[in-house]
Amino acid sequence: MLTNRQLLILQVTVDDFIQTAQPVGSRQLSKKEEVPFSPATIRNEMADLEELGYLEKTHTSSGRIPSEKGYRFYVDHLLTPQLASSDDMLQIQSVFKERMVETEQVIQKTAMILSELTSYTSILLGPDVRKHRVKRFSIVPLTSDSAVAIIITDSGHVENRLFELPQGLTASEIEKMVNILNEQLTGVHLHELQNVLEKETSVLLKQHMGRYGELMASFGAAISGPQEEKVFYGGKSKLLHHPEFSDLQKARGLITMMDQVNQISTLFSPNQAGIHIRIGSENNLLEMEDCSVITASYTIGEEQMGSIAIIGPTRMDYRRVVTLLDVMSSDLSRELTRILRGS
Amino acid sequence: MLTNRQLLILQVTVDDFIQTAQPVGSRQLSKKEEVPFSPATIRNEMADLEELGYLEKTHTSSGRIPSEKGYRFYVDHLLTPQLASSDDMLQIQSVFKERMVETEQVIQKTAMILSELTSYTSILLGPDVRKHRVKRFSIVPLTSDSAVAIIITDSGHVENRLFELPQGLTASEIEKMVNILNEQLTGVHLHELQNVLEKETSVLLKQHMGRYGELMASFGAAISGPQEEKVFYGGKSKLLHHPEFSDLQKARGLITMMDQVNQISTLFSPNQAGIHIRIGSENNLLEMEDCSVITASYTIGEEQMGSIAIIGPTRMDYRRVVTLLDVMSSDLSRELTRILRGS
DNA sequence: ATTAGCACTCTCAAGAGATGAGTGCTAAAA
DNA sequence: TTTTAGCACTCATCTCTTGAGAGTGCTAAT
Numbered sequence: 001m002l003t004n005r006q007l008l009i010l011q012v013t014v015d016d017f018i019q020t021a022q023p024v025g026s027r028q029l030s031k032k033e034e035v036p037f038s039p040a041t042i043r044n045e046m047a048d049l050e051e052l053g054y055l056e057k058t059h060t061s062s063g064r065i066p067s068e069k070g071y072r073f074y075v076d077h078l079l080t081p082q083l084a085s086s087d088d089m090l091q092i093q094s095v096f097k098e099r100m101v102e103t104e105q106v107i108q109k110t111a112m113i114l115s116e117l118t119s120y121t122s123i124l125l126g127p128d129v130r131k132h133r134v135k136r137f138s139i140v141p142l143t144s145d146s147a148v149a150i151i152i153t154d155s156g157h158v159e160n161r162l163f164e165l166p167q168g169l170t171a172s173e174i175e176k177m178v179n180i181l182n183e184q185l186t187g188v189h190l191h192e193l194q195n196v197l198e199k200e201t202s203v204l205l206k207q208h209m210g211r212y213g214e215l216m217a218s219f220g221a222a223i224s225g226p227q228e229e230k231v232f233y234g235g236k237s238k239l240l241h242h243p244e245f246s247d248l249q250k251a252r253g254l255i256t257m258m259d260q261v262n263q264i265s266t267l268f269s270p271n272q273a274g275i276h277i278r279i280g281s282e283n284n285l286l287e288m289e290d291c292s293v294i295t296a297s298y299t300i301g302e303e304q305m306g307s308i309a310i311i312g313p314t315r316m317d318y319r320r321v322v323t324l325l326d327v328m329s330s331d332l333s334r335e336l337t338r339i340l341r342g343s
Numbered sequence: 344m345l346t347n348r349q350l351l352i353l354q355v356t357v358d359d360f361i362q363t364a365q366p367v368g369s370r371q372l373s374k375k376e377e378v379p380f381s382p383a384t385i386r387n388e389m390a391d392l393e394e395l396g397y398l399e400k401t402h403t404s405s406g407r408i409p410s411e412k413g414y415r416f417y418v419d420h421l422l423t424p425q426l427a428s429s430d431d432m433l434q435i436q437s438v439f440k441e442r443m444v445e446t447e448q449v450i451q452k453t454a455m456i457l458s459e460l461t462s463y464t465s466i467l468l469g470p471d472v473r474k475h476r477v478k479r480f481s482i483v484p485l486t487s488d489s490a491v492a493i494i495i496t497d498s499g500h501v502e503n504r505l506f507e508l509p510q511g512l513t514a515s516e517i518e519k520m521v522n523i524l525n526e527q528l529t530g531v532h533l534h535e536l537q538n539v540l541e542k543e544t545s546v547l548l549k550q551h552m553g554r555y556g557e558l559m560a561s562f563g564a565a566i567s568g569p570q571e572e573k574v575f576y577g578g579k580s581k582l583l584h585h586p587e588f589s590d591l592q593k594a595r596g597l598i599t600m601m602d603q604v605n606q607i608s609t610l611f612s613p614n615q616a617g618i619h620i621r622i623g624s625e626n627n628l629l630e631m632e633d634c635s636v637i638t639a640s641y642t643i644g645e646e647q648m649g650s651i652a653i654i655g656p657t658r659m660d661y662r663r664v665v666t667l668l669d670v671m672s673s674d675l676s677r678e679l680t681r682i683l684r685g686s
Numbered sequence: 687a688t689t690a691g692c693a694c695t696c697t698c699a700a701g702a703g704a705t706g707a708g709t710g711c712t713a714a715a716a
Numbered sequence: 717t718t719t720t721a722g723c724a725c726t727c728a729t730c731t732c733t734t735g736a737g738a739g740t741g742c743t744a745a746t
Contacts, residue, residue: 025739038689043740061695061739101489101505101565136483140495143684146444148499152483156491158503162444162682222444237599240591248589255598256580339505341486368708381720386709404708404726 002052007078008035009045010054014066014074018315021243023063068280068314071292075277075318082319084327088117092327096335103127103156103336108232110308110332115235118321119242120312123264126230127305127336130191132157137181139174141165147174149222153190155300155340163222166214173209180204194224229306231261244290244313253287267293268307275322280314290314294321296329300336308332345395350421351378352388353397357409357417361658364586366406411623411657414635418620418661425662427670431460435670439678446470446499446679451575453651453675458578461664462585463655466607469573470648470679471614473534475500480524482517484508490517492565496533498643498683506565509557516552523547537567572649574607587633587656596630610636611650618665623657633657637664639672643679651675 002010012035016024026039026046035042046064049055054070057063066074084092095109107124114122132153141147145167151159184201185193197220206212236258245251257263267283269276278293288311295309308329310321345353355378359367369385372378378385389407392398397413400406409417427435438452450467457465475496484490488510494502527544528536540563549555579601588594600606610626612619622635631654638652651672653664 023739027739039739040689040691040741041687044688047741057740059696061741062697063739101507103505135485138481138493140479142478142497142499146499146682148495148501150481150493150495150501152491152493152503154485156485156489156505158491158493158501160495160501162499164444233602236602237595240595240598246591248583248591248594251591251594252580252583255583259576259579339489366708370708382708383720383722384718387719390710400709402727404710405728406708 002049005037006045006049009042010049010066010070010074011078013046013049013055013064014070014078017065018317021315023058023065025063028063066315068282071279071314071318075279079319079322082323084323088324089327091117092324092331096331101339103339104230104232106332106335106339107306108234110328111232111234113234114308114310114324114328115238117324118310118312118317119235119238120310120316120321121236121239121258122234123267123309123311124232124234125265125268125307125309126232127155127157127300128229129153129157129159129227130189131303131305132190134185134188134190134193137178137185139178141171141174149219151190151193151223159190159223159227161222161225164218166211166218169211169215176208177205177215180208190227194220197223228261229265231264233258239291239311239313242313242315244315250287250290254291257285257287267309267311268295273297273304275325277318277322292316292318294318294325296325298329298333298336300333300340305333305336348380349388349392352385353392353409353413354417354421356389356392356398356407357413357421360408361660364658366401366408368406371406409658411625414622414657414661418622422662422665425666427666431667432670434460435667435674439674444682446682447573447575449675449678449682450649451577453671454575454577456577457651457653457667457671458581460667461653461655461660462578462581463653463659463664464579464582464601465577466610466652466654467575467577468608468611468650468652469575470498470500470643471572472496472500472502472570473532474646474648475533477528477531477533477536480521480528482521484514484517492562494533494536494566502533502566502570504565504568507561509554509561512554512558519551520548520558523551533570537563540566571604572608574604576601582634582654582656585656585658587658593630593633597634600628600630610652610654611638614640614647614650616640616647618668620661620665635659635661637661637668639668641672641676641679643676643683648676648679 009029012029012032013024016029026042029035029042030037030039046055050057050064053067054073055064056067058065091113095113100106104126107126111122111124132155134151135154136152138150139147140150145165146162147165149161149163180201184204185196188196202216209215239245239254240251245254263285266285276295280289280292283291283293290313291311292314293309293311295307297304297307299305308325310325312321352372355372355375356367369382369389372385373380373382389398393400393407396410397416398407399410401408434456438456443449447469450469454465454467475498477494478497479495481493482490483493488508489505490508492504492506523544527547528539531539545559552558582588582597583594588597606628609628619638620635623632626634626636633656634654635657636652636654638650640647640650642648651668653668655664
């Protein structure tokens with residue numbers, strides 16, 4: 001168990017390092033009002049904190065910097081909540097002032113403002129399409145052998161896929177098919193779609209349609225295709241402005257990683273409420289060794305819909321980011337709910 | 344007018360610099376078989392070429408590097424066409440082997456392969472939506488006061504927008520509206536849509552609809568909203584691996600620029616056939632001072648539809664990129680035409 | 687338990703050669 | 717007249733040294 005003095009020194013050390021990005025020395029610390037001890041005392045305490053694994057040195061005679069364990073402790077025990085500054089609040093309001101009607105626009109703008117306010121990179125995962133329900137089906141033939149299938153969800157999201165049409169299908173057959181689909185599938189979750197289609201709807205369709213097999217092969221494949229969450233970035237280049245990435249090697253790694261969408265999802269905790277912080281190697285990604293990720297999620301109505309993440313250096317301003325993310329996620333939830341449930 | 348010997352030396356100098364990224368010296372050049380002159384002779388010629396503005400020195404006693412004017416001359420007069428290697432051809436075929444049905448997939452994959460083959464960054468502008476024609480309109484009410492408008496184009500592209508519904512509009516009124524829209528607007532170019540809607544269709548709608556004014560305010564705004572070309576990137580980080588961007592300052596600038604979609608469009612020449620090369624400052628963008636952009640375009644059927652661009656350092660392998668772009672743009676055109684016009 | 691003092695360690699920046707690649711110029715060779 | 721050899725000179729780069737500065741650990745005094 002740490003003594004109060006050790007807690008104080010750890011806190012001030014982390015705070016200082018977050019601000020300056022420079023290793024903090026004992027003399028420097030003792031000058032601060034909050035720390036009424038002599039450099040020698042501080043040195044002793046720091047040596048103990050280092051032994052316990054909370055602090056590190058960059059070289060034998062440098063000041064100390066927080067270790068991952070140090071950040072973890074700081075985040076878990078020393079992070080006092082804080083109200084968002086009125087300045088920040090104003091900026092956040094501005095996102096929602098325009099009363100946009102497209103969810104994508106709102107999310108994109110949220111991403112931008114977040115990265116603007118934090119000077120880190122933000123990633124927003126778009127609404128999880130698979131949780132939406134079918135509102136309406138539609139099939140529009142394009143040529144004699146291709147058509148586009150359209151699914152409108154209750155949230156106003158529109159999915160569309162091209163698929164091949166078997167030869168000789170008549171317009172009235174297609175119409176019949178659309179009717180059956182609408183009757184049978186309205187209200188079904190998108191992620192259950194394939195299932196229901198195969199098990200239940202197929203029986204009905206088989207009765208009413210010629211060339212059932214061919215049709216379902218291409219239609220089924222089309223609508224059960226990948227429904228990925230869309231990824232929105234804010235300020236991809238912001239990260240490069242922090243001194244920890246003045247190493248080109250690391251900068252390259254990060255940029256490369258951000259271009260690989262599949263890697264991104266590993267950064268998000270399984271969609272759960274509240275704010276989560278992953279520090280450095282906790283991200284299980286080599287490129288993210290020097291980064292921390294703070295995630296939150298937003299809801300539409302009552303349901304978890306998507307996630308918000310801020311990526312910054314491990315030496316990031318956790319307090320500020322947590323505060324902003326907290327405000328932002330609830331504001332975003334409110335706004336999206338307004339759009340989709342009516343104002 | 345340049346002598347033959349000057350042409351030779353300029354060509355070899357540019358070729359060599361493109362390969363090695365090192366200033367090329369006279370001694371080094373004279374070792375090559377193609378250049379049967381002594382270093383001293385080459386020095387004299389190089390001095391002349393420098394005076395004419397085709398070559399530069401990085402410092403007083405360094406070898407020469409091509410100036411922008413040098414690259415321009417090289418590209419305009421010294422670039423002998425070349426057949427794509429069979430290895431490259433194989434790679435390119437692989438994009439189209441899978442017979443994908445979604446245009447976006449094809450374009451995205453094209454972007455990826457291009458950047459893979461060139462080790463530069465590729466940008467593909469998606470099909471210009473405004474050139475597509477309306478195939479079908481659809482309106483799906485979501486709540487009592489909002490609906491989603493859907494436009495399906497003849498190319499299978501689907502545009503959708505949320506808009507607000509005036510209170511008390513009945514389902515049959517909406518149906519009537521959709522019918523009118525389909526009758527009147529089918530076959531209209533998307534970029535003429537707003538025009539036709541206001542001038543012609545509005546008369547009809549006014550006769551049959553209650554609350555015409557309110558409805559058109561929000562519906563009109565929705566469907567005439569921005570229809571931007573989608574931008575696809577391949578290998579955003581590839582650029583960072585070239586030595587000219589080991590300067591962090593420049594790297595940052597580039598990455599930042601690529602995130603600003605509006606800047607991207609300035610890189611493309613007005614959509615015209617053939618291959619265009621812009622070197623360094625010809626791009627009129629500060630961040631692109633050290634980059635060249637090579638653009639081509641692809642067609643669907645007969646019509647110019649979108650553009651392909653490769654961004655590399657000014658010291659890029661022009662010959663190779665031009666060749667690849669040539670092959671790729673015609674292959675992409677063929678494939679997209681197949682998808683949309685039926686195989 | 688705390689602090690002052692001191693020797694020690696390490697980084698960083700500036701300066702001094704040394705090296706090497708390359709140039710321009712001049713005079714000799716072709 | 718054109719080409720080439722030779723030579724002095726320039727500049728970037730690498731390495732080594734040096735000194736300053738910041739910080740530490742340890743010991744002894746408070």
